[in-house]
Amino acid sequence: MSTIEKVPTPPPRKPWAPTPIDRAKTAGILAAAIIVSLAVLFVTPLSGKLAFAAVFFVAYLSIDFVVSFAKAGRAAAVDSVFRGLVTTAIAIAVMPIISILVTVWVRGHHGLHWTLFTKDMHSNSFTDPVGQGGLLHAIIGTFLLVFVAMIISVPIGILTALYLTEVRGRFTRPIEFLVQAMSGVPSIVAGLFIYAAILIPFTKTVNGIQGSLALAILMIPTVARTSQEVLKLIPEDLREAGVALGGTQWRSVALVVVPAARSGLITAMILGVARVAGETAPILLLTGGSGTKNYNVFSGSLGSLPNYVWQAFSAGTPESITRAWAGILVLLVIVVILFTAARVLGNRKVGKK
Amino acid sequence: MALESEENQGDEMETTAAKNSLSDITAARLQKQPGNSALGVGLEARGVHAWFGEKHALSNVSLDFWPGTVTALIGPSGCGKSTFIRTLNRMHEFIPTAAMAGEVLLNGEDIYAPGVDVTKIRLKVGMVFQKPNPFPSMTIAENVLAGLKLAQLKVENKDDLLEECLERAGLWSEVKDRLNTHGGALSGGQQQRLCIARALAVRPQVLLMDEPCSALDPGSTLRIEETISQLSSTVTIVIVTHNMQQAARVSDYTAFFLSDGGPGQMIEVGSTNEIFSRPKDERTENYVTGRFG
Amino acid sequence: MSSTTTQIPAAIPPKREITTKPRFSDRVFRGVVTSGGLSSLVILGLILIFLLFNGYNTLKTQGLHFLTSSNWQAAINDSGQIDPKNSHFGIAAMLIGTMVVAVIAVVIGVPISVGAAIYLTFYAPEAVKKVMVSAIDLMAAFPSVLFGLWGFFVLEASGEYWAKLLSKYFSWIPFFKLPAPYVTRSPFIAGLVLAVMIIPIVTSISREIFSQTPLDRMQAAYALGGTRFAMLRAVAFPYARSGIVGGIMLGLGRAMGETVAVYTVLNIVYQVNWHILFSAGGNVASMILLKFGEASPYEIKALMAAGLVLFILTLIVNSLANLIVSRTGKSGR
Numbered sequence: 010m011s012t013i014e015k016v017p018t019p020p021p022r023k024p025w026a027p028t029p030i031d032r033a034k035t036a037g038i039l040a041a042a043i044i045v046s047l048a049v050l051f052v053t054p055l056s057g058k059l060a061f062a063a064v065f066f067v068a069y070l071s072i073d074f075v076v077s078f079a080k081a082g083r084a085a086a087v088d089s090v091f092r093g094l095v096t097t098a099i100a101i102a103v104m105p106i107i108s109i110l111v112t113v114w115v116r117g118h119h120g121l122h123w124t125l126f127t128k129d130m131h132s133n134s135f136t137d138p139v140g141q142g143g144l145l146h147a148i149i150g151t152f153l154l155v156f157v158a159m160i161i162s163v164p165i166g167i168l169t170a171l172y173l174t175e176v177r178g179r180f181t182r183p184i185e186f187l188v189q190a191m192s193g194v195p196s197i198v199a200g201l202f203i204y205a206a207i208l209i210p211f212t213k214t215v216n217g218i219q220g221s222l223a224l225a226i227l228m229i230p231t232v233a234r235t236s237q238e239v240l241k242l243i244p245e246d247l248r249e250a251g252v253a254l255g256g257t258q259w260r261s262v263a264l265v266v267v268p269a270a271r272s273g274l275i276t277a278m279i280l281g282v283a284r285v286a287g288e289t290a291p292i293l294l295l296t297g298g299s300g301t302k303n304y305n306v307f308s309g310s311l312g313s314l315p316n317y318v319w320q321a322f323s324a325g326t327p328e329s330i331t332r333a334w335a336g337i338l339v340l341l342v343i344v345v346i347l348f349t350a351a352r353v354l355g356n357r358k359v360g361k362k
Numbered sequence: 363m364a365l366e367s368e369e370n371q372g373d374e375m376e377t378t379a380a381k382n383s384l385s386d387i388t389a390a391r392l393q394k395q396p397g398n399s400a401l402g403v404g405l406e407a408r409g410v411h412a413w414f415g416e417k418h419a420l421s422n423v424s425l426d427f428w429p430g431t432v433t434a435l436i437g438p439s440g441c442g443k444s445t446f447i448r449t450l451n452r453m454h455e456f457i458p459t460a461a462m463a464g465e466v467l468l469n470g471e472d473i474y475a476p477g478v479d480v481t482k483i484r485l486k487v488g489m490v491f492q493k494p495n496p497f498p499s500m501t502i503a504e505n506v507l508a509g510l511k512l513a514q515l516k517v518e519n520k521d522d523l524l525e526e527c528l529e530r531a532g533l534w535s536e537v538k539d540r541l542n543t544h545g546g547a548l549s550g551g552q553q554q555r556l557c558i559a560r561a562l563a564v565r566p567q568v569l570l571m572d573e574p575c576s577a578l579d580p581g582s583t584l585r586i587e588e589t590i591s592q593l594s595s596t597v598t599i600v601i602v603t604h605n606m607q608q609a610a611r612v613s614d615y616t617a618f619f620l621s622d623g624g625p626g627q628m629i630e631v632g633s634t635n636e637i638f639s640r641p642k643d644e645r646t647e648n649y650v651t652g653r654f655g
Numbered sequence: 656m657s658s659t660t661t662q663i664p665a666a667i668p669p670k671r672e673i674t675t676k677p678r679f680s681d682r683v684f685r686g687v688v689t690s691g692g693l694s695s696l697v698i699l700g701l702i703l704i705f706l707l708f709n710g711y712n713t714l715k716t717q718g719l720h721f722l723t724s725s726n727w728q729a730a731i732n733d734s735g736q737i738d739p740k741n742s743h744f745g746i747a748a749m750l751i752g753t754m755v756v757a758v759i760a761v762v763i764g765v766p767i768s769v770g771a772a773i774y775l776t777f778y779a780p781e782a783v784k785k786v787m788v789s790a791i792d793l794m795a796a797f798p799s800v801l802f803g804l805w806g807f808f809v810l811e812a813s814g815e816y817w818a819k820l821l822s823k824y825f826s827w828i829p830f831f832k833l834p835a836p837y838v839t840r841s842p843f844i845a846g847l848v849l850a851v852m853i854i855p856i857v858t859s860i861s862r863e864i865f866s867q868t869p870l871d872r873m874q875a876a877y878a879l880g881g882t883r884f885a886m887l888r889a890v891a892f893p894y895a896r897s898g899i900v901g902g903i904m905l906g907l908g909r910a911m912g913e914t915v916a917v918y919t920v921l922n923i924v925y926q927v928n929w930h931i932l933f934s935a936g937g938n939v940a941s942m943i944l945l946k947f948g949e950a951s952p953y954e955i956k957a958l959m960a961a962g963l964v965l966f967i968l969t970l971i972v973n974s975l976a977n978l979i980v981s982r983t984g985k986s987g988r
Contacts, residue, residue: 018411018418018421018422018463019409019411019463019464020463021411021413021461021462021463022461022462022463023455023460023461023462024462024474024475024476025452025455025474025480028476028477030476030477057816059813059816059817081479081481081482082514083514084481084513084514084882084884084885085479085481085882087514087882087884088882088883088884088885091883091884091887092778092883092884094770095770095771095773095774095778096774096778097770098766098767098768098769098770098771098773098774099770099771099774099775099779099787101767101771102767102768102770102771102791102854102858103771103787103790103791105794105805105851105854106790106791106793106794108805108809109794109797109801109802109805112805112808112809113801113805116808164691165691165694167691168687168688168690168691168692168694169691169692169694169695171688171691171692172688172689172691172692173692175688176685176688176689176692178685178689178692180689180692180693180696183696184692184693184695184696186974186977186978187695187696187699188695189973189974189977190695190699190970190973190974190977191695191698191699192973193905193908193909193912193969193970193972193973193976194699194702194912194966194969194970195911195912195913195914195940195965195966195969196799196912196914197912197914197940197943197944197962197965198702198706198912198940198962198965198966198969199702201706201943201958201959201962202701202702202705202706202962204955205705205706205708205709205959206701206705209709209952209955226698226702229694229695229698230695233695257678257680257681257684258677258681258684258685259680259681259683259684260680262684280796283796284796286798287797287798287799287800287801288798288799289798289799289800289914289915290799290914290915290940290944293915293944293947294944294947315798315800318800318804319800319915322804322919333804334804337798337800337801337804340798340801341797341798341801344796344797344798345793347796348792348793348796352789451878453874453877453878456874456877458781481880481881481882482880483880484877484878484879484880484881485879485880488878488879489874489878491871491874491875491878493871495869495871495872495874495875496875497872497875497876497889497890497893498872498893499893499894500889508876508879508889509879509880509881511885511889512876512879512880512881512882512885512886512889513879513880513881513882513885514885557875560875560879561878561879564879564880
């Protein structure tokens, strides 16, 4: 009865993993569903890829149900169909992403030229052949808009997060609530607000800083909430260690907590930037859409990538539409780079350099 | 009828417990005759190994569980006894990196064989967990009958089954007037007995109990132990426990597990009386006499 | 020993209040952080005040008609001045349009999102899960102008196909009736685009909530011989239900406030249209953008009032949603 020593250890196995027979069965059901849906399309007036997808979906689920029912009964059949449903759901959820990325590349890459990054549009119109003019002004404009928005919103966002995690005063709950409410403010409302608060009473004209202010409003909740999540991950004993060493709370936060959370806070900043870099509605109200390079956010119309895309799209000729897609491609590349950077930084463990 | 015999057994249990001596209790328990696994009934583990990723957690355990007996698995923390019990109804595989080797035979058939419907296995081999885990969204009655709903089983008379299971779990008299209230209001011990009733409702052949009393106070523990004794005539019970007195009180057979830094192993198995009075292995003796662990 | 000395230990001493006098630097620190923390309150308050201040005149002259009528006309008298008497501003059509497209988005987007979240939490292999979660999170960062263009150039075609199919077979349902054979740029297509836009939000919130499903309850369900679906129905759905409702409402709030994408794909027509397949609709946000370009200062004030209504509406929906989400998990435990 007792264990016998020196028996060679058998190799580990996973009997619950799908066996080749299971896989063959799944493939068989898939094949059957394809054949059935082709047959349905052939016999009935339904046609096209989408109709095929729909018929296939129904056919697959029904065949799957019947097969599982025959093998293991109703509970297993329902389980199997539900698996089919959620798998379909994830497929549909991911489809637009692929479609969008492919579309942007296919339609946009014709519009890519080196002059995009060296020239602006001051002597060209959107309807000119695609090789002429560029979006240097728009890249500069977007950079300036986002940079200024970042300077405004990052300190406010991080202070908010520090209030929620470190100071934890009387208003913690209400402020947490308000920050969440703020993240739902429609971008057009942020634009209208700056228009009402600054453009009407003071400047009476478009300029860059107004756009930055509107973007900052949209960025603060993202920065605050992401930072809060990061600061929550800082272990409590690190804070206590800081205070127990006789440091003030201020020194503990500045010298222990914030440095430990540094990469997370940078992630929060980047996510905020990615959130607003392509924001269009407030830009259209507030900054103007000059085709000339403008380095001054405080005066003059300031072109930007979303604005360029918008104008090019609105012009409506084949050349301008290609320009719009090229502009979107550049904007998307920027967003993807920012997002990836945030991911890489965010995946690092909190508390490590 | 079945009820009567259970009650008798309960009385017997109480009288033996009153003697309050470890060897007396185990001696009384020994009178039970083991069934015969050669008939191909019961649960048998044959050379079971378990891994978590690269870590070899359990090595080469072979153990038979006779029908109608209580087997206690004892041993210090990390010796693989919980891992082992979870291989017996295929709960082991919920850890993504898990792997295993060997066979577990239920009524002579390998539960890990390809094509086996795992949900059917778990219907026959039920489980009670360390922490009471009734479903909070369900009433007491719904909790007991949850297994039927989960596995879509049809039952002639639900009310009878409800009463029977709660009775067998020793909870009926305490909850019969509030069957439609939520289970969350019960005490920890009552919740655990509710979980036992829930496990019984699908009529399992084997009931696995993974430290069922470790989250409970001594009074509740005693009630659960009474329940176990009452159940043992109708269900094969495997219980993991840290508490050696408990093993001695409730079990017919005891298996001692130990890890010497490597994978957990079963050092010794025998009747509970033997293990506690004249263990063959020195390590078992050290453990049951409290010299370590 | 006198009696007084024996009584002293028997009396429970009053609790001492522990006080510290914060150092100057800490007081400054707390002051600065608190003022930063209050910024959200200040900003939301300022938005409310400025929109109310600018929109007040319109709201006063139009009264309830602002919400109930569908007439938008900035009249100009003979001398080229604005004529407030004959100007009419009402956003009923756009309010209804906002709800229509947002509800379409939720009806289409939510089942997909929740299904996707269930797949990611309970079915997906680890590697697949990582890639898909990244992809869906990335989609949340796509600019709305991109969704607009994609909807206009790509989704429109398949949207029309489905619209024709729906109108052919389901025109007995009032919503799917077509008053005239125009199906391009309909609320249905706008709703589809918005559905795609809310998928990342609803999916990630649902995933977050599903992933907190208590493990012991899941194990209990499996140990009773439940299939995965049976476990989900007995354990995960009851646990996550209210949180998912909150997530849906956050998606609804996002869909209600969307401007550029709706503007791009929707034929904005200033009339109440319940026929979702028909080429006419609108929402408050895109209407503001549409009218803003050539609006007189007087009309802009009316647009501010419209913005105020939109702001309050989204604030209510979002606040409710957040309340529901934050309560999840505290109940049912």
